[in-house]
Amino acid sequence: MKAVVIRKHGGPEVLSYEEIEESQPTKDHAIVKVSHCAVNHLDIWVRNGLPGKQVSFPHILGCDICGTLVHGFGNFKKGEKVVVYPAVESGVPRVSFSIIGGFSKYCGGYAEIIQVPQKNIVKKPDWFTDAEACALNVSYLTAWNMLERSKCKKGDTILVWGANSGVGSAAILLAKAKGFKIITVVSSESKTGSAKKLGAEFVIDRSKLDVTSQVLKYTNHVGVDAVIDHVGAKTWPVSIEVLKVGGRMVVCGTTTGADANINIRTFYSKEANIIGAYLGSKSQLIALHKFMKLKKIKPIIDSVFDLRDTQLAHKKMENGSQFGKIILKVSS
Template sequence: MTADSIPKTQKVVLIDGVGDYDVIKYQDSAVPSIGDNELLIKNKYAGINFIEAYFRKGIYPVQLPQILGREATGVVVAKGQSVKNFDIGDKVAYMSSSTFAQYTKYSSSGLISKLPSETTDDQLKVYAAALIQGLTALTFLDEAYKVKEGDYILLYAAAGGVGLLMDQLLKERGAHAIAVVSTEEKEELAKKFGAEYVINSSKEDILKRALEITNDKGVDAVFDSVGKDTFDISLNALKLKGSFVSFGNASGPVPPFALSRLSSKNIRLMRPTLFGYLAEPEDWDHYSKKLFELIDSGKLKIAITKTYPLSEYKIATQELESRKTTGKLVLEIPQ
């Protein structure tokens, strides 16, 4: 593709307000112009994440209108005159805002990796599906709470995108994963991906079962992506000096609470974000290489359950938010 062949307009998915699904729009938008140190990437696949719903609902405020998307794979089609580390035609995987679009501009020194020239379309799809959730799983299990062999770990949404990756990594590290799911189908999936114990929240008491499994000692750590509805359960399931990693709002944000509630068991409470663990270039290099190696070696399976055309993002997020899906959902960008 030459500069002359890059179109002036493109198809994007954006939100133009805060609210329900009606603020999601699939429409034309200008192709962005790039600066001296930027790349223009023609996207092939983009991963879908819960954070897009948080933007739409106003949980995380953003400037409107906002093109959605946080991760993608594609090909460099233009570069600024100062860019030395990428060439036109390079295949890339990267994390950025505004990836639910045919074209995204991005810094050549950002969270971006050059992929081998022989990378296939199937691999591009897998990498697009794996970036945010795979790096979340790796960094949180290394840094938010460094999981040790023999640890008992309570994990919510264990059949979701991050959950299925954590199931595998916890097993690899010799920890006991206690996976919380909501259906029998998800029970089987969590077990298939390595969970040692499974709690079906639709018919079992999460706290009671977690304490039974740990002989009333409680778990070493909780990874809670649900938020408001599970906060008290998670707190009560922890052992003395346990670690509470809260990283999602699927049921809504955790309401304010008295810090003194952490004192009785010396609980360590964290609210990490992935980007805090990727702040330095060496962090991105370390974890992205580790993720790609795990995927390419077959040690980490990426469960892509459905691929939607970009125009059907609204349908995709309705299915995701209604908890009808497992694994990862991906958008295919029109070429």
Template sequence: MKAAVIEARGRAGLVLRDIPVPVRQPGEVLVRVHAGGLNRVDLYMRDNGVGITHTLPQTAGVEAAGVIAEADADSGLVAGQKVAIFANAFCGKCRYCLAGDQPLCVRAHIMGEHRDGGFAEYVAMPARCALPLPDHVDLVEAGVVLTAHATAWRMLFGKRALRPGETALVVGVGGGVAVACLQLAVQAGARVLVTSSSDDKLARAKALGASGGINYRSEKVAKRVLEMTNGEGVDMVLDSSGAASWDDSLRSLRRGGRLVTCGATTGSNPGADLQRIFIRQLEVYGSTGASIEECRQLIALFGRGAFKPVIDQRFALEDFAAAYDRLERGDQFGKLVLTMT
């Protein structure tokens, strides 16, 4: 089978190879992959990978959807069935797994990080990680739902849910998670403001339901947010940028508001501004991934057509380098997807 394989660090180290089809182990399924979404972590694994236990060579890709090729008879899954892959091969035994909070699993092995990933014609994963899809769904769209949208779902509704009528600020709209946050927040009945360095991306966000946009290159974000909220600030900020936006994110919150972070693409050590946090009684918490149950809820919503993932551009597996380059430049609005068929 063809696969995008990380053989060494850096752009030249990710190559297209013909490798054997994975041999599934008992309790696993073999999935014929149709499509897989590209994510920032895929860049990190290509170029760095520090802190993630793995061995090269390794097939890339933390997100995929396809059809069952092989499964145990007692798995409840059958050949030809459409599935999206829950990327976290969780242990099922630690305190977090037993509580249904798989993203906190202490022995997690994530597809494309700790084990071979989905940028290949076939991938093997535990059967519990193959989440059935309705027969009518498009597998290319399904291939971009369980990373960005699942991350957004947990950010928005995981700890203290965004409620109808509240106002959220999505930082850096354009990336997959930010666009997913916008879509799901609008779906939940919230008012959504967005930031970007691109007026075109701000316009596209407004077409998806954003109530207002702020160009952080030419405007002072926190000042504009206060103007747009009658001096109060927003209820929730969703920030995957990190250091560059942190100060504005804190200053954009109302008293008692919450900041949810899922990334640090511009740096992981911003000034904490502790006085603002405790005086205004702000909540700051991290979020990553989603639980199995959260993903099932998301798939049900997707299957009903309540939202349609925004796909910026599709690439054949053979053109993975161009997809990675576009992601690295930050040109995209929505998701980049690799198709295997």
């Protein structure tokens, strides 16, 4: 089968498109022929390598997967269209957690055929294309979990960082459908129009304007009810600064670094809440599918690359020129 393999950490050049042997089926696992797989920042982190995180080489990236079952099991039939819930976890409460295609023993969706636990298989909603369905499993599910953990209600005001990113664009679409008022931040003027089309009421171009002063001015110096921060260390100080008293900062991701410096006095004087949010649950993924059907929401797809052009897809994500999800077409 064709796959994109990494044999060491490094830049996009370590992504090798080649022919490899399929793994042998094992008990309680499903075999999926992958049609599409979305690119995520996790793929970049695993490819680059992170301190304290290990992966066995050779490894195949890709956690946002849609495809077709090669063999049926339980209530699932051979040839049925499915998506793969990305998290493999054990224990209640959770004692171990990994992401398929991430820092995990499971290889991911940058391959024509993959093997995943049967419990991770979810029926693909027929109101989405394969490319759209694969876009939901990580970015949209994470955004959904972040919005739920924000405890916001209709009419509340939120700040969403990075409207052009997968999580950012997802959060805006879902928040708009929930009736929230949305402020968002973009990196250039060229992305302002697209952010407004998503549903943001106020868009700040951080290349020209100070985010803190603009948010406070827009909210009459009250601040926002919640911040959706998936960026990391660089945005934390501003995220806390623009919260209203008692506001919630919901956090996932460390794209700009994992060690943040914050003003502790601002944090406690605002009686602020910092809430961690990771990938949502399998039941949340199913609820997300139903919500998006009800509200007639389609994920934002920036571009689709052939699997052999995975290096180009990674370069596009790393330079931040995308608006929405970057998708790999793995097989027909």
